[in-house]
Ligand SMILES: Nc1ncnc2c1ncn2[C@@H]1O[C@H](COP(=O)(O)OP(=O)(O)O)[C@@H](O)[C@H]1O
């Protein structure tokens with residue numbers, strides 16, 4: 230006699246069959262976020278900078294990326310570019326995640342940089358520091374610290390968004406769930422496994438982010 | 452050709468006995484339509500302590516900020532040691548090393564320790580090796596009475612201690628002139644003395660100083676000259692005795708009455 234129409238005992242049995250797929254999820258998220266951080270920093274600096282053309286380009290990039298779905302961006306990279314260049318599924322996913330998160334991270338960095346009191350830049354300049362050196366030595370370290378909570382948030386969003394890579398045949402968690410579901414007809418069980426894997430990873434990430442935040446607070450308490 | 456004559460006639464050779472170390476000519480500054488500085492002329496001799504007083508909004512901060520080009524004046528000239536300072540980033544980065552600046556809000560770097568703050572310019576502007584910069588920072592911190600705070604972060608310090616660190620940080624660059632913009636205005640009254648004491652001893656050591664302050668005690672005891680600014684102009688200037696006991700302008704009298712009453 231069954232209380233539920235599903236066989237939940239399958240969950241612990243099959244759980245670790247998803248480990249490789251989770252590895253792919255982590256991998257595309259990790260490299261996507263790294264690319265996003267680089268893109269985000271450059272775009273934030275470009276947008277804040279005094280060059281109006283560059284600033285306009287950065288604004289346009291943020292506008293386009295934030296105004297369109299990640300899935301569209303992913304398909305443009307994977308399918309759309311094939312007439313020019315063919316990119317494999319995993320690099321396509323990393324590029325799309327990087328370009329997508331880059332726009333959000335740029336805005337996070339911009340906000341953080343602009344939240345640093347102008348007196349910091351003035352104090353640095355009054356020591357004879359160049360503007361770019363003051364940015365690197367004085368402003369960015371403080372801005373990074375202030376950006377950490379939002380970056381952590383973005384990292385978790387990126388991890389979940391990486392599930393879209395299943396649509397271009399990256400063998401990550403979501404695709405694994407679909408394959409396992411269709412071969413066993415136990416969709417509920419398989420997608421619960423997928424959900425649990427995501428939950429574990431996002432929980433671990435937010436735990437780590439909290440630890441980092443605490444560590445960075447050192448200079449605030451002295 | 453006689454070498455002696457060449458040196459004497461060289462316009463770049465600066466003689467501190469006859470020439471001001473800082474000469475400001477006809478400086479004018481606008482914010483939008485508002486003219487904040489109106490044809491300011493000011494000369495400061497080496498070793499001189501000039502105190503600038505004046506009501507809030509009269510342009511004192513703007514004048515100091517124009518001197519080290521944190522603000523760019525629209526018209527006028529600034530000469531340091533007889534050399535005209537031009538608005539070119541490269542030259543300005545050099546010039547700013549020669550002008551120490553102390554801000555009302557301290558503006559210490561919160562992500563660096565006290566010693567790190569003092570070393571920052573030495574290591575990353577002057578290119579001094581870290582170990583030597585550390586020694587130098589410790590000397591300077593001893594000078595402002597904070598050697599035991601070298602390894603704490605600014606957040607741990609009182610306002611007075613922060614300002615003394617800021618002074619040490621500026622001194623590290625071995626400036627020729629120190630500019631102070633209301634260095635004690637953000638401090639609790641009981642902490643004002645420790646900062647003014649450091650400034651007084653700096654003045655005694657012969658540092659050239661331009662100080663915006665409302666501490667009339669400092670102006671009377673330490674200043675060689677007091678400058679009264681009003682609405683973007685220097686209305687009156689003179690030795691402290693004259694300025695405090697026999698000011699000529701009605702506006703000066705009025706300002707002093709107000710400030711001395713409070
Ligand atoms: N960044 C700025 N933008 C516009 N107006 C400014 C700015 N800074 C100062 N001012 C104006 O310039 C005038 C002089 O200011 P300031 O030099 O700070 O005076 P003080 O230091 O004597 O109080 C004031 O009227 C002030 O409102």
Ligand SMILES: [Mg+2]
Pocket residue numbers: 511512513633
């Ligand atoms: Mg002021």
